[in-house]
Amino acid sequence: MSAETLTLLASRNPDGCPLGQCDGSGFLIDEETNTASDCRCRSRIIAKARVKSLEGRIPRKYQGVSFERPPVTDISRTAPHQIEMVRRYTRRIERNLDEGKGLWFQGDIGTGKTTLAMLVSKTALDAGRSVAIYSLPRLLNLLREAIDSPDGKLDLIDRLTAVDLLHIDDLGAENRTDWVLEQLYSIVNARYEAEKAIIATTNLMPDELSERLGARTVSRLVQICGDLIPLCGADERRGLRVPAQAS
Ligand SMILES: Nc1ncnc2c1ncn2[C@@H]1O[C@H](COP(=O)(O)OP(=O)(O)OP(=O)(O)O)[C@@H](O)[C@H]1O
Ligand SMILES: [Mg+2]
Ligand SMILES: [Zn+2]
Incomplete structure (x- = not known):
């Protein structure tokens, strides 16, 4: 796993989801089907993590x-x-x-x-x-x-x-x-x-x-x-x- 992937996994929005949809991780979890999809806030989290590196x-x-x-x-x-x-x-x-x-x-x-x-x-x-x-x-x-x-x-x-x-x-x-x-x-x-x-x-x-x-x-x-x-x-x-x- 690359260093950047690790940074991305470790990064979550400390203030929670800015759109009020996910838990701040950038992923929407569907409990019924047990699957995850990207929250719309995820691109912002990625952009921040990229700059951070x-x-x-x-x-x-x-x-x-x-x-x-x-x-x-x-x-x-x-x-x-x-x-x-x-x-x-x-x-x-x-x-x-x-x-x-x-x-x-x-x-x-x-x-x-x-x-x-x-x-x-x-x-x-x-x-x-x-x-x-x-x-x-x-x-x-x-x-x-x-x-x-x-x-x-x-x-x-x-x-x-x-x-x-x-x-x-x-x-x-x-x-x-x-x-x-x-x-x-x-x-x-x-x-x-x-x-x-x-x-x-x-x-x-x-x-x-x-x-x-x-x-x-x-x-x-x-x-x-x-x-x-x-x-x-x-x-x-x-x-x-x-x-x-x-x-
Ligand atoms: N006019 C000045 N008077 C006193 N000290 C100075 C002055 N200009 C720079 N210094 C000191 O000289 C040192 C070199 O400064 P600096 O690193 O900013 O220079 P520089 O122009 O970037 O040099 P270089 O071209 O070698 O990179 C530093 O320790 C700085 O604090
Ligand atoms: Mg210099
Ligand atoms: Zn979100």
């Missing part, structure tokens, strides 16, 4: 992200305009998601792109909306695995299209191959056609985007996410330092 959690490092706290307060000192755009977006999160509007952040390593994208995803999750959060390399691995099963890839794309917000971190971090470009296009195009929002981050410079991600994909991303929000500055991770030579 995608990754909707904020990684630990970004769980406390907030406009009131560092590093966002630090970023707002050097990039007030960018923070204001994120604020404006999150204030109307419900409407933006309903209209399929997203955002994307571009900039050098360690400038706060992922932090701001997580802030948006957290706002969406707090508002009770469904979010799938992946780095592009992880998302592609998932597709590689899904391709091994007959309808696996179509099914995964359907699920990725079902969530209210798809968060793709590190666009362009994967080597460009025809396969990668095709998969990215399938995902972005499916959401574009369904008018669903995307939040993305990238290290690529604006003039590298088409070359690295494919012009058709970038054209759709621009429709969904609007203008790139640039974040510049020094790498705030400041990890590696070369020690001064002992004299």
Whole structure:
């Protein structure tokens, strides 16, 4: 039995049947003939369980992200305009998601792109909306695995299209191959056609985007996410330092 079947079996509507017909399990039991048939609420239960099996959690490092706290307060000192755009977006999160509007952040390593994208995803999750959060390399691995099963890839794309917000971190971090470009296009195009929002981050410079991600994909991303929000500055991770030579 697949993991998803198990999730489906385990899921029942905790508030009972929204249509008042079954016991919340999605099945109507006929006691006389001892047979079960699908309740009309079952498709909703399935849709919820599908979204649940995608990754909707904020990684630990970004769980406390907030406009009131560092590093966002630090970023707002050097990039007030960018923070204001994120604020404006999150204030109307419900409407933006309903209209399929997203955002994307571009900039050098360690400038706060992922932090701001997580802030948006957290706002969406707090508002009770469904979010799938992946780095592009992880998302592609998932597709590689899904391709091994007959309808696996179509099914995964359907699920990725079902969530209210798809968060793709590190666009362009994967080597460009025809396969990668095709998969990215399938995902972005499916959401574009369904008018669903995307939040993305990238290290690529604006003039590298088409070359690295494919012009058709970038054209759709621009429709969904609007203008790139640039974040510049020094790498705030400041990890590696070369020690001064002992004299
Ligand atoms: N302007 C800033 N001031 C202080 N700290 C910051 C600032 N921007 C980011 N940081 C900190 O730097 C680290 C990297 O931030 P983040 O992961 O958001 O960067 P990124 O732009 O996504 O980097 P990458 O391109 O490597 O993915 C985090 O620990 C974050 O808290
Ligand atoms: Mg990042
Ligand atoms: Zn029901």
